[in-house]
Amino acid sequence: MKPILEYKDYRLYIQDYYDERKRLGAFSWREFCKSAGFTSPNFLQLVCKGESKLGKPKIEKVANAMGLVGYEKDYFREMVAFGNAKKDSVKKAALLEMQKIALEHKVRVVDGDAFQYYESWKYPVLRELIPMMPGANPRDIADACKEHVSAEDVRDVLDFLVKAGFLKKEGNKAYSQTEQTVIGSKEALPLAIRAMHKEMANMAARAVDRYAPDERHFTGVTLGVNEEAYGRIANELDACCRRVLSIANEYKDQDQVCRVNFQFFPVTDKVKEARHA
Template identity: 50%
Template sequence: MNSIIEYKNYRVYIQAYYEERKALGFTWRDFAAQSGFSSPVFLKYVSEGKKNLSPVAVERVANAMSLTGFELVYFRAMVRYDQAKNDSEKQSAFADMEAVADANKTRIMGIDEFTYFNSWKYPVIRELAVAMPGASLQDIADACCRPISLTEVSDALEFLTNARLLKKDKNGRYRLAEKILSSGSADFVPLAVRNMHKQMGTFALESIENVPQDERKFTGLTMGVSEEDYGRIVAELAECRRRIMSIVSSGKNVDRVYRLNMQLFPMSQKLKKNNEDFTEKG
């Protein structure tokens, strides 16, 4: 069985623990009994996502699996992450998981993706570093519309280089590396992507007041949409994004970094089907 730090989902870890011992006659009933549960299938349901672990149950299961030290700390954090009620709790739990991994010189799979999508700094500095060959840290910091320190710029460049998102040529100039980070490459990355969308959404609102109208473009529609048309619109947005990426990829002489937010969200609850009459009857 792999080290616990190679797991990000405690339910998968419980399943892996069971599978490793099943060949020796170990059953879900045995697992439950060792953990102090009366239901013989309780932990099976937990592994399938049908049940959760209470704080007390976490300690029972960890004890049954003989988890101690950093393994116990990591397992507790995995449970907290999975069962968190909001993004703030998830962030806290993930930070604890990352701290355990770092202390044991292990990288959580997908951590580069999480870091990159978790802050506006990384995608912006990545673009600026390439568009400003030979620029100093101060030059890059000054080019950012958001406040950023020289240390943050330096740390961002180091991360981007180590993550193979940037590479330095023999003249010390940055080039885009071939590696592409996917926002769907790890099950916890969507948390970072949501943080990115929140940051960029806030910046977009601020730009209404702070950026001249001829340097930004805001447009929108409020419309009635069927479920079928919604799917067609989503596909059209994806194609539009692809075409824009094609324009950017073939473009030259970059002189500014922009952010494009594409947002489609409901402004009402779902209505009755078939335009059913809302007037009172009888």
Template identity: 45%
Template sequence: MKSLLEYTSYRQYIADYYADRKARSAFSWQEFAKAAGFTSPVYLKYVSEGRFNLSASAAEHVAESMHLAEYERAFFVELVKFDHAKNDTEKRAAFSTMLSIAEKHKAKVVDAESFRFFENWKNPVLRELAPAMPGAKPLALAHACRPEITAAEVSESLNFLVKADLLQKDESGNYKQTDKTVTTGPMTVTPLAVRGLHRQMGEIALDAIEGVPQDERHFSGLTLGITREAYEKIVEKIAEFRKEIIAIATSETATDEVYRLNVQFFPMTKKSLNKKG
């Protein structure tokens, strides 16, 4: 059975823990529930299936019944908080605590590097900018960013990018990308960071309306009345368009500027005009 710190779902861990014990002994859901202090013999089975939730205190008892080490118990409790979080702020706080626990014990959390990459706009920008400015010191890179950041922030981001193998640093101190593009992929935690990145980039876009000359930026928009079928077709076209843009950008090795393209398509009304009530 893999380490608890490799899980991003406490329900899956409970299910896997039970299956592992069951394969080695006459272990039952009733025995598991009783050890954790539940009167219902199938309570934890239902938890693993998503029918019931664990409270914070119950999470402590379940962790203890599984004989987890102290740091693993703390991780399990945060895993429960992460699953039950009501908003992105709570979810991000729980996952950050999980990362801290894992780092202290030199363990790797699934999606951690992708989460950190997309969590802050500086990472994708510096991943493009640093290779385009060979020999540049952190202060020069900081001044080149829009909005401007500090040299310390640049150093922190570059160190992370190298550690995560998103950039490589040669003996001369120059950087190059390990891959031309970075995508989110089918990850479980990364979308949380991506939502935050979209918010950050949206705020920067607002500043660019007034802060960037019109011949150096392009803003346009459409307001459309559509059906669900049209929505799905438009989303497909947007996906195709993004691939074409990536192909254009990656066809050249040189970089003059680092640009951000926000593709946003969202509802301006709350319910279908063709439905009553």
């Protein structure tokens, strides 16, 4: 499913959300409506068909049911206003606000042309850190990293980030991000992303002993699933990742770079049949 910022029609967005949930497992319009707090089991289906519309009191309920937070919820709210507006002035105001939100929270998908970005943890971490330290020299930036990196490495990474368009220079030793969020294309970069996952997992393992419990947050659960449950949980983790990014992007005074790992993997073979009486 496309990011919400690529939509202009809220009915199409709701329909695509439903189709994606349906594709990943058992999901119905009745279940969707119930999660949004509606008594009518087909209200949202009628909305998608254009036979009803989403009024202001119901926007928050639907946004919450779809797991939207932060700028995603703001964008959805404006998208509904745009779709429901009768007056051109109202329609224009909503569209301008949508464009503003999209510009502020633009997501860059890294593809094969920027393979190097996923070669090491240094690239994504320094991309986040360098704008927080305007005027800092490479040695200061290197010293702020928990993992070892040299001043020369910082200079090389910075040169790449600027040339590849991940950062732009704002002044003397001051930089800003060209897009607030960067994600990797699973289709274009499978090998590079797998290598990055391994590197970040190793960093997480070291963090268990490196930081006190109040400086890190680790949690996990071991559970039994079937194929349908696996698909639904994987989809929920993807949605959670988007919500985490949305929350982080709400703040403009970041002072530290952190990493969140979502790891969901099998620890046994599939049981073909019961082996006990």
